Amino acid sequence: MLIGQVILGGITRLTGSGLSITSWDIITGVIPPMNKQEWLDLFELYKNTPQYHQINADFSLKNFKFIYFWEYFHRLWVRALGIIFLIPFIIFIIRRQIDFFLIKRLLLVVALTALTASAGWIMVMSGLVDRPWVNAYKLTLHFLLAVVTIGAMVKCIADVYLMENKPKKGHTRFVMILLIFTAVQLIFAGLMAGMRAGLYYASWPSMNGTFIPDVLLNIDNWTWHNMTNYDRFAFAPALVQFIHRLLAYVILFLTVYFYHKKRNHVHTGAVKWLTVSYYLVVIQVFLGIMTLLKVKIGIPLVYGTLHQLVGVLYVISLLFLYYSLRKKISIWSKKKLP
Numbered sequence: 001m002l003i004g005q006v007i008l009g010g011i012t013r014l015t016g017s018g019l020s021i022t023s024w025d026i027i028t029g030v031i032p033p034m035n036k037q038e039w040l041d042l043f044e045l046y047k048n049t050p051q052y053h054q055i056n057a058d059f060s061l062k063n064f065k066f067i068y069f070w071e072y073f074h075r076l077w078v079r080a081l082g083i084i085f086l087i088p089f090i091i092f093i094i095r096r097q098i099d100f101f102l103i104k105r106l107l108l109v110v111a112l113t114a115l116t117a118s119a120g121w122i123m124v125m126s127g128l129v130d131r132p133w134v135n136a137y138k139l140t141l142h143f144l145l146a147v148v149t150i151g152a153m154v155k156c157i158a159d160v161y162l163m164e165n166k167p168k169k170g171h172t173r174f175v176m177i178l179l180i181f182t183a184v185q186l187i188f189a190g191l192m193a194g195m196r197a198g199l200y201y202a203s204w205p206s207m208n209g210t211f212i213p214d215v216l217l218n219i220d221n222w223t224w225h226n227m228t229n230y231d232r233f234a235f236a237p238a239l240v241q242f243i244h245r246l247l248a249y250v251i252l253f254l255t256v257y258f259y260h261k262k263r264n265h266v267h268t269g270a271v272k273w274l275t276v277s278y279y280l281v282v283i284q285v286f287l288g289i290m291t292l293l294k295v296k297i298g299i300p301l302v303y304g305t306l307h308q309l310v311g312v313l314y315v316i317s318l319l320f321l322y323y324s325l326r327k328k329i330s331i332w333s334k335k336k337l338p
Contacts, residue, residue: 136194158323197237
């Protein structure tokens with residue numbers, strides 16, 4: 001279900017649906033509009049948003065229903081995810097079927113999920129004020145928290161199920177370096193999405209005919225004002241996309257290098273995750289390139305969504321690779337699973 005949330009998040013963003021619901025009603029928000037009047041009332045609320053006035057002023061009720069559906073489904077999925085996770089979790093605690101080792105890890109997942117949801121609403125609010133889209137930096141924060149939440153779940157699974165190996169010195173260190181590069185790349189991926197930077201330089205391998213965009217070569221453009229006013233000047237989108245491309249090349253090289261150099265020197269479990277990471281990074285770079293080349297009016301829905309999904313899957317595979325190479329947590333060497 002976490003992966004489903006990643007897909008829905010991508011679709012919601014790329015269809016411009018995220019600002020269609022202007023309030024956050026945790027309980028009553030579960031019930032969708034039931035008649036035409038309720039639809040018209042919600043449509044009137046949407047008409048007060050900058051997005052409607054500056055971009056979608058020609059929207060009909062039918063158009064509104066389309067974007068409303070994706071945002072509603074996105075929020076409904078989050079609620080379902082919370083219920084499916086929390087109810088069994090509470091029951092297991094009451095019945096004492098899980099111990100503190102697992103409880104504290106799952107509580108971290110719960111806390112991060114709540115934090116991610118809160119950041120999501122803060123992000124949405126940023127698009128209801130003056131800009132017709134959400135703030136790129138708040139979108140990036142929301143995205144990073146979502147990935148961290150998934151990472152916490154991966155660690156929970158790894159702590160419980162992954163067997164230890166006697167890792168050779170340097171293997172875990174190399175994967176950690178790769179994870180650091182990937183974490184930085186996730187920041188720029190969020191900024192790419194928030195600034196819609198792919199629309200500015202929709203070409204490859206060059207950026208509209210040059211390796212380094214001219215706007216980056218002018219020292220006068222390197223101001224904080226240009227970084228915050230990214231929707232009025234091309235400097236920030238150019239910088240973000242340029243770094244995003246460079247990091248993609250570095251991560252591709254490091255993953256391919258590690259795969260070919262170390263696949264015969266790690267145990268079977270690690271080889272599995274190393275191979276998955278290898279194929280995912282190749283697919284991810286291909287999807288990134290195709291997303292740029294298929295840009296017309298906006299980012300292509302299928303390629304953009306797949307690019308986001310495969311990126312998250314790559315992070316998950318790297319985490320499992322890292323945990324499969326580490327020494328097993330000592331507590332589990334003496335205790336059985338509940």
